[in-house]
Amino acid sequence: MPRKSPRSKRSGAKPASMPSSPRVRSAPGQSRTRASRAAHQLKGARPADAAAKKQAAARKPAKARRPVTTAPAKKTRFTAPDPVRVAAILEQLRELYPDAKCALNHASPLQLLVATILSAQCTDERVNMVTPALFAKYPDAAAFANAVPAELEAQIHSTGFFRQKAKSIREACADLVAKHGGEVPRTLEELVVLRGVGRKTANVVLGNAYGIPSGIVVDTHVTRLAARLGLTQETDAVKIEFALQPLVPQELWTLFSHWLILHGRAVCNARKPRCSDCPVAPHCPRLGVTLSQ
Numbered sequence: 001m002p003r004k005s006p007r008s009k010r011s012g013a014k015p016a017s018m019p020s021s022p023r024v025r026s027a028p029g030q031s032r033t034r035a036s037r038a039a040h041q042l043k044g045a046r047p048a049d050a051a052a053k054k055q056a057a058a059r060k061p062a063k064a065r066r067p068v069t070t071a072p073a074k075k076t077r078f079t080a081p082d083p084v085r086v087a088a089i090l091e092q093l094r095e096l097y098p099d100a101k102c103a104l105n106h107a108s109p110l111q112l113l114v115a116t117i118l119s120a121q122c123t124d125e126r127v128n129m130v131t132p133a134l135f136a137k138y139p140d141a142a143a144f145a146n147a148v149p150a151e152l153e154a155q156i157h158s159t160g161f162f163r164q165k166a167k168s169i170r171e172a173c174a175d176l177v178a179k180h181g182g183e184v185p186r187t188l189e190e191l192v193v194l195r196g197v198g199r200k201t202a203n204v205v206l207g208n209a210y211g212i213p214s215g216i217v218v219d220t221h222v223t224r225l226a227a228r229l230g231l232t233q234e235t236d237a238v239k240i241e242f243a244l245q246p247l248v249p250q251e252l253w254t255l256f257s258h259w260l261i262l263h264g265r266a267v268c269n270a271r272k273p274r275c276s277d278c279p280v281a282p283h284c285p286r287l288g289v290t291l292s293q
């Protein structure tokens with residue numbers, strides 16, 4: 001009878017079962033905990049973990065859905081504006097803003113001149129809060145010209161840049177008294193040589209106080225929309241104005257500024273224009289727009 005080896009005695013023992021998953025060993029320089037965690041992630045979370053996560057998610061209040069989407073521009077390169085497309089934009093803006101008018105409250109060309117100087121780097125609403133008392137205290141150009149600087153500065157303080165604005169108002173009004181009998185002149189050439197009065201202020205006064213469309217007012221909204229609408233590639237305010245003038249009939253220059261300013265505030269805002277709600281969208285290449293609602 002052959003002799004049994006001592007190992008053969010173990011054959012009746014229960015064989016060691018294979019582990020259901022390979023044991024994770026740590027690599028040199030890697031702790032076992034990290035290796036185990038990595039393996040766990042590869043295999044996916046255990047059902048118990050998944051259920052716990054689901055319950056926790058159900059307890060959490062649902063996050064409000066952000067209506068922000070990325071909306072790539074229809075075309076990314078500027079091409080010369082097509083007159084038919086520009087006419088369609090104008091028509092759409094006219095329909096959208098039939099009551100467009102100057103947002104600065106005023107009862108005379110002088111008041112509008114002063115209010116426009118105050119509106120630099122300030123909202124129209126803030127200016128309209130300041131001007132009633134201001135116009136009551138300084139009823140004409142001579143009163144502004146002779147104003148005590150500290151008193152005028154205190155009265156317009158909340159509009160920002162109050163020292164420079166007070167200086168511009170006093171100097172412009174002193175020029176009006178000295179050269180125009182205290183009246184605001186009716187030409188761009190006469191207005192822009194007044195101290196403290198630039199082309200934008202002059203265009204606002206002529207277009208809105210006298211109904212003379214001397215130019216197109218270019219502010220931050222007009223600058224932004226003119227670019228997005230593919231009307232010009234210029235970035236300097238005066239160059240933008242001269243690029244827009246041949247595209248828009250002169251009798252609409254004043255209104256066109258109001259339309260773009262209103263549309264810029266209501267729909268085509270700086271950070272997230274609401275292109276999906278914009279009636280001008282069919283005519284707009286959305287140049288430079290990468291994020292919209």
Ligand code: SF4
Binds near residue numbers: 268269279281
């Ligand atoms: S909101 Fe969009 S579609 Fe409308 S004008 Fe602005 S960029 Fe164009």
